[in-house]
Amino acid sequence: MKRQTLHLRLHAIRILLYNTSYTISRFIFCWDSVLVRYLRQLQQQETLKEYVPKIKWRSNPRVLDIGCADGSVSSILSTYIPQNYEMFLGCDINSNSVKFANARYGTERIKFIVLDIEEPIPENLRESFDHVFSFFALHWLTNPEKGYMNIYNLLKPGGEIFLILSAESPYYDIYHSLFRTKKWAPHMQAYDTFVSPYHDCKDPDKVIYESFKKIGFRNIDVQCKQKVFVHESTNFLKNSVASINLFETPKHMQDEFLKDFIDVARDMRLVEDDNSVKFSYNIITVHCMK
Numbered sequence: 402m403k404r405q406t407l408h409l410r411l412h413a414i415r416i417l418l419y420n421t422s423y424t425i426s427r428f429i430f431c432w433d434s435v436l437v438r439y440l441r442q443l444q445q446q447e448t449l450k451e452y453v454p455k456i457k458w459r460s461n462p463r464v465l466d467i468g469c470a471d472g473s474v475s476s477i478l479s480t481y482i483p484q485n486y487e488m489f490l491g492c493d494i495n496s497n498s499v500k501f502a503n504a505r506y507g508t509e510r511i512k513f514i515v516l517d518i519e520e521p522i523p524e525n526l527r528e529s530f531d532h533v534f535s536f537f538a539l540h541w542l543t544n545p546e547k548g549y550m551n552i553y554n555l556l557k558p559g560g561e562i563f564l565i566l567s568a569e570s571p572y573y574d575i576y577h578s579l580f581r582t583k584k585w586a587p588h589m590q591a592y593d594t595f596v597s598p599y600h601d602c603k604d605p606d607k608v609i610y611e612s613f614k615k616i617g618f619r620n621i622d623v624q625c626k627q628k629v630f631v632h633e634s635t636n637f638l639k640n641s642v643a644s645i646n647l648f649e650t651p652k653h654m655q656d657e658f659l660k661d662f663i664d665v666a667r668d669m670r671l672v673e674d675d676n677s678v679k680f681s682y683n684i685i686t687v688h689c690m691k
């Protein structure tokens with residue numbers, strides 16, 4: 402299955418759960434709460450807080466968020482930028498996400514459009530942004546350099562970018578263990594397209610640095626940082642995995658898949674005595690200018 406197809410599925414499910422959560426959030430697992438936790442975590446980890454002061458904001462900036470999904474993170478990001486911004490544009494390859502984002506977070510100055518960052522960019526967007534952001538999206542690209550080049554072309558001269566990409570993560574290792582079994586391999590053909598190209602990469606920061614340098618970016622700062630996320634229980638982790646059911650697991654085998662997922666996590670000694678599950682993972686931050 403293609404990476405993009407996977408994303409379309411992932412976000413269709415995400416939006417479905419998001420809508421569902423309005424009505425039954427008190428009774429069952431709710432994706433919204435996971436997302437909020439994830440965002441809080443993101444903020445707790447101070448990634449944004451650390452980088453926002455380093456950004457040389459331009460006056461009345463035009464800001465782009467690539468891979469905006471349902472717009473919830475874009476909406477949070479829009480509170481971090483100077484409030485005299487001219488426009489904030491979120492873009493995503495998934496038209497359903499964009500529709501949802503516009504309906505929920507769109508305003509006169511905040512808009513969302515469908516755009517595949519790996520495809521040729523529309524002429525009217527060329528060199529039109531002062532600041533470009535992208536969080537946890539660009540490691541899905543089949544040809545990342547094409548995406549990075551497009552970002553360069555979207556920026557005005559002197560414009561600035563800040564990106565967060567996923568690198569090493571126990572999620573990938575657990576999925577890989579399951580993928581190697583006779584039982585799950587037939588249902589996980591998409592594994593190869595799902596895993597971040599920077600997961601098994603020895604020096605992902607150096608690889609990314611070289612790509613950006615070759616394109617012509619300057620003042621490049623690429624850092625690989627270790628983060629920790631504690632799932633409060635194995636059930637919480639199960640629910641998170643279920644909500645982003647990326648693979649073609651037959652419905653009647655889904656509980657078994659989740660059980661095996663947790664068993665692998667246990668074998669990897671990720672489950673603590675209090676039944677919480679601690680994931681240490683790496684993210685890559687990229688901050689540079691055109």
Ligand SMILES: C[S@@+](CC[C@H](N)C(=O)[O-])C[C@H]1O[C@@H](n2cnc3c(N)ncnc32)[C@H](O)[C@@H]1O
Pocket residue numbers: 405408409412467468469470471474492493494495498516517518519535536537538539541542
């Ligand atoms: C994991 S989500 C991240 C969403 C949001 N930025 C966040 O931090 O929660 C990745 C998003 O990237 C989008 N995406 C994947 N490939 C893309 C592409 N080639 N062009 C634009 N968006 C893409 C997906 O549709 C998905 O919405």
